[in-house]
Amino acid sequence: MIRLGSNSPTRALLLNKFNIDFIQNGGSFDEDSIITKNPKSFCYEATKGKFEELYKKYGIEDIPLLVADSVVTCNNILLRKAKNLKDARSMLELQSGNKTSVITCMIFKNKNIELIDISSTTYEFKKFNIEDMNKYISSGECMGKAGAIMVEGFCKPYIKKVRGYESTAMGLSVEKLLPYL
């Protein structure tokens, strides 16, 4: 049993998919407090902030703690979760027919180890079909996802090339975590 220190439904879905028993307690770390715009540093700072908040609140005496953060970088621009549908559209237009990477940082701590993992999955997308993209945006599924992309959904038919785990792109590099559970 582990504590998933996250509000993310996708992270819960991933742990379920890998049959990992967990309870879910999200935090309220303010990612807007992070100064750096470097995608990898931002992702690490956000994960560290989330970990410190929840480690203070729950500790690891009873069960291990897992937190994570994901960001997207395209054309060296840091893309977080879209603020609104207009923001989501511009993120998607940037990534259409382009190369984009999802960076996921995880911190996992139990009584014996502390794992800090930063992984990325890089995609080369074909150009998104406009009608398809409009439908995706108006569905609202683009919200709450780093870079407004959904690799297992909207983006799937447009994947030309991929390097890295799909789980990393969805927000939790579970394959990297398994050896420690």
Ligand SMILES: Nc1nc2c(ncn2[C@H]2C[C@H](O)[C@@H](COP(=O)(O)OP(=O)(O)OP(=O)(O)O)O2)c(=O)[nH]1
């Ligand atoms: N379903 C899906 N979700 C994705 C994908 N890429 C990123 N995400 C989700 C995972 C995270 O919930 C979210 C990235 O935002 P954060 O890392 O800040 O996490 P979030 O605020 O959702 O929850 P947390 O900070 O862990 O409480 O985007 C994807 O391709 N598919």
